Amino acid sequence: MKFGIIFCTIVGLCALFAGIYYFKLLFPVSLIFIIVALINAVFAYKEYNIQKSEKIIYDEITTPKEVLIKYSPSSIIIAISIYFIFIILGVFILYLTIINYDSSIIFIGTIAIVSGLLIFILIKIIIQTKDLSKIIISINEKGIQVKNSPRYLWNEISVEKITTKYIRNPDSKHQNNVYSNYLYFFHGSTKIELNIDDFDITDFQLAQVLKIFRNRYNSNTL
Structure with missing residues (x-):
């Protein structure tokens, strides 16, 4: 599970530095990078707390009346981080397409395909996030x-x-x-x-x- 914290930290730092770099150049893209960094920081903290709980030894006295087991944030964190990378790429493609606006079929098709993929990825992120509490x-x-x-x-x-x-x-x-x-x-x-x-x-x-x-x-x- 330490891999989850390391992965989150690396992705979060890379996203933060990218957000700072693009802050004046491409603010919308910079904002997405910063959001990714914040999300990874939250998930890394949750994963750290999970790892602390791994040291718990269950015994007859301390074990509660019911034990509820959920997914570890590690695998979900990695999946969501990868999804956000695709979102950043998709938004960047949309940005480049829109600033080079024309009325051709290729332009309309590119907007439709990329927008559809972004919606699909957002739905996947929502599903993965819900799995954290399942x-x-x-x-x-x-x-x-x-x-x-x-x-x-x-x-x-x-x-x-x-x-x-x-x-x-x-x-x-x-x-x-x-x-x-x-x-x-x-x-x-x-x-x-x-x-x-x-x-x-x-x-x-x-x-x-x-x-x-x-x-x-x-x-x-x-």
């Missing part, structure tokens, strides 16, 4: 809920754990050099698997949470 997993004494599905109750769940899958790269001398972590359990006879690599909780923390709530359920049913 609850993906909810775990409490009743059971586990994944996204908007009905809650799986503890008496219907078995073999809940965190598993790791290794992907072999045929071009590498190292056989197991890529891996992903999954939340894994059975609901009745149905196997449930969910990749947890992009969440705001580590695999170790999630394993702790599963054990704590399983123990709470077992204690309440005695």
